[in-house]
Amino acid sequence: MSDLDQLTQSLARNLKRWRGERGFTLDALAARAGVSRGMIIQIEQARTNPSVGTTVKLADALGVSITTLLDYEQGPQVRVVPESQAVRMWSTPAGSRTTLLVGTEARGPLEMWSWTLMPGDGSSSDPHPPGTTELIHVTAGELTLVVDGEPHPVPAGASATFEANVPHIYRNDGARTCELVMAVSIPPAR
Incomplete structure (x- = not known):
């Protein structure tokens, strides 16, 4: 798996996890982050790599660091x-x-x-x-x-x-x- 693929999978997994833990619907996160619902769906399905700006907006809206959102860790920490x-x-x-x-x-x-x-x-x-x-x-x-x-x-x-x-x-x-x-x-x- 390439570094880019690993990053895409990690971001998809972590975004879905943190959105679930915060209890945010797709629409709620989209409104908080100023990112389209469609973009969030694509990120959570690992179909796109968002810009750094979009990733920062999502991390801020979830109340986590960008490092936490991009964490490559594959197993439980x-x-x-x-x-x-x-x-x-x-x-x-x-x-x-x-x-x-x-x-x-x-x-x-x-x-x-x-x-x-x-x-x-x-x-x-x-x-x-x-x-x-x-x-x-x-x-x-x-x-x-x-x-x-x-x-x-x-x-x-x-x-x-x-x-x-x-x-x-x-x-x-x-x-x-x-x-x-x-x-x-x-x-x-x-």
Whole structure:
């Protein structure tokens, strides 16, 4: 696949994804961006390469960067946040504190889960609806997070986020119990 073909496919996939996540109809996005409905359809069907100006207008209307809209990434993106990169928001002399572990842009229902995985145990998940995002924080042991066949070690104190619209597995390959907290953001039903 040529670079141009890859760009066309990436833009089509991302435009459709972000328009869906924002809940915009074709007409609503066209009005917000000042781009014709027909042009948006052609872009989403990967039948045309729009000008840079048109691409910038669409990114602005969706509230994302042009880099996000043109992202070539072919699979789900997983971001592991080491404990050292978590952001302490406030603390008191008595020891109370809040820490922003990991965040993502998402709309719709949000679930929070507590998990315990014994050594050698695991749980597989089928793909969730497009736009579903999971946030994980490991509090003990080490989680092996397998997303679309690729393993990602997430040690105690680290956090991760990924798009859950592909098969994924939560696995404890270690000798210690793995404990984690998970939040799942599900796109609103339409």
